[in-house]
Amino acid sequence: VSAIVTFLLGPERAEKIKIFAGDVVPRKKPDPAIYVLAANTLGVDPSSCVVIEDSGIGLAAAKAAGMKCIVTKSGYTANEDFLNADAVFDFIGDPPEERFDLAFC
Numbered sequence: 001v002s003a004i005v006t007f008l009l010g011p012e013r014a015e016k017i018k019i020f021a022g023d024v025v026p027r028k029k030p031d032p033a034i035y036v037l038a039a040n041t042l043g044v045d046p047s048s049c050v051v052i053e054d055s056g057i058g059l060a061a062a063k064a065a066g067m068k069c070i071v072t073k074s075g076y077t078a079n080e081d082f083l084n085a086d087a088v089f090d091f092i093g094d095p096p097e098e099r100f101d102l103a104f105c
Contacts, residue, residue: 018042030057032065039065052092056080 001021006014018041025033039046051062054074062069063084071085072092082088 029055030060030064032061035062035065035067039067050086053085056082059085 001019002014005017005019009017018038020034020038020041022028022034025031025037027033035049035051036046039049046066049065049067051058051065051067051069053059053062053069053071055077059069059071059082068086069084071082071088073082073088073090
């Protein structure tokens with residue numbers, strides 16, 4: 001994850017971003033531990049957080065942590081149940097194809 005963020009954003013920006021990955025918590029999703037850790041570390045109330053996920057287990061983890069969750073479907077997860085999501089998008093996209101807006105959060 002760190003390598004991807006550094007590649008996409010450059011080293012100066014990447015060093016300012018905290019990365020929370022499954023290898024820093026004892027239990028993986030659908031356990032909410034990773035999202036609880038992120039909120040606690042950043043000092044943010046979970047109810048103020050919005051998670052972007054692409055799987056049912058990620059959605060379950062976000063909801064168990066008390067966070068809003070936006071799902072963007074992937075080819076691997078398109079048929080999963082996203083009934084509890086706050087919003088579901090086929091894809092986020094880039095302008096002018098953009099179908100995603102955080103304003104509703």
